[in-house]
Amino acid sequence: MNHTIIMSKYQGLGNDYLILDPKKNKVELQGKKVALLCQRGFGLGADGVLYGPVEMEGKLGVRIYNADGSESAISGNGVRIFAKYLMDQGYVTEKKFDIETLSGTIHVECLNGRATEFRVNMGKASFVSREIPVTGEMREVINESFIFNKKEYKATCLTVGNPHCIIFTDQVSEDQVKNLGPYVENADEFPERMNLQICHQIDKGNLDIEIWERGSGYTKASGTGSCAAAMAAYKLGLVESRINVNQPGGMIQIDIAEDETIYMTGTVGYIADVSVAESFFS
Numbered sequence: 001m002n003h004t005i006i007m008s009k010y011q012g013l014g015n016d017y018l019i020l021d022p023k024k025n026k027v028e029l030q031g032k033k034v035a036l037l038c039q040r041g042f043g044l045g046a047d048g049v050l051y052g053p054v055e056m057e058g059k060l061g062v063r064i065y066n067a068d069g070s071e072s073a074i075s076g077n078g079v080r081i082f083a084k085y086l087m088d089q090g091y092v093t094e095k096k097f098d099i100e101t102l103s104g105t106i107h108v109e110c111l112n113g114r115a116t117e118f119r120v121n122m123g124k125a126s127f128v129s130r131e132i133p134v135t136g137e138m139r140e141v142i143n144e145s146f147i148f149n150k151k152e153y154k155a156t157c158l159t160v161g162n163p164h165c166i167i168f169t170d171q172v173s174e175d176q177v178k179n180l181g182p183y184v185e186n187a188d189e190f191p192e193r194m195n196l197q198i199c200h201q202i203d204k205g206n207l208d209i210e211i212w213e214r215g216s217g218y219t220k221a222s223g224t225g226s227c228a229a230a231m232a233a234y235k236l237g238l239v240e241s242r243i244n245v246n247q248p249g250g251m252i253q254i255d256i257a258e259d260e261t262i263y264m265t266g267t268v269g270y271i272a273d274v275s276v277a278e279s280f281f282s
């Protein structure tokens with residue numbers, strides 16, 4: 001008999017994830033299968049896969065995969081999406097709850113009755129080279145010169161649980177980030193590869209970004225990318241503590257507390273449940 005696997009598809013401002021729930025499906029997930037599932041021609045098509053709920057530290061956790069099958073410790077849109085999934089499926093009934101990730105415990109709060117808007121405590125950023133990681137002597141990587149594809153850029157690098165490189169420019173475009181992204185992602189200075197945001201400061205409370213994700217390429221939105229761009233701009237004195245981060249899929253609001261804890265607020269949406277042939281996983 002041909003069994004089917006049910007996966008759910010959700011999006012955070014057009015950054016789309018498939019969810020595979022091991023409590024409902026008896027399949028193991030491996031990187032190669034993730035890459036196939038995420039392919040838009042031969043698979044279902046997505047920017048990544050969320051595998052959960054899984055037990056982590058005795059609590060509800062999620063494992064986060066990029067479209068190429070590599071694993072990321074955290075995803076901002078992924079966490080909001082997974083929070084909605086947990087509520088939609090009745091795994092949690094409270095408005096405030098925690099999700100375990102490889103980057104630690106994430107506190108989320110649902111802001112509305114339809115479970116489409118969440119505020120998430122994303123913790124603190126670090127600009128320290130060894131923590132990001134960026135090669136070379138130990139330092140904070142702020143407004144530093146890098147050569148990408150034979151051209152010099154001033155970049156600020158930081159980790160918000162995953163690594164980000166922020167380049168400020170006069171304007172941002174899809175073409176620009178698509179051309180530069182692969183060079184930054186795979187630069188020798190970044191031993192764990194890199195997410196790239198090119199960023200334009202509009203004023204003290206607004207940024208425009210375009211995103212190239214490590215392991216997934218061009219995406220319409222990024223939660224951690226929004227946190228990283230806002231935090232880099234804050235560190236450089238370009239913005240105040242509430243920042244609207246505008247991106248092709250919409251806007252994510254970032255609030256930076258006095259102790260520099262980052263709060264991300266944004267929407268998510270359910271797209272569909274999809275039935276996938278079990279043979280796809282064999």
Ligand SMILES: NC(CCC[C@H](N)C(=O)O)C(=O)O
Binds near residue numbers: 075162213
């Ligand atoms: N979509 C993301 C980030 C996903 C992980 C990233 N590609 C990485 O490998 O670090 C988000 O919304 O934060």
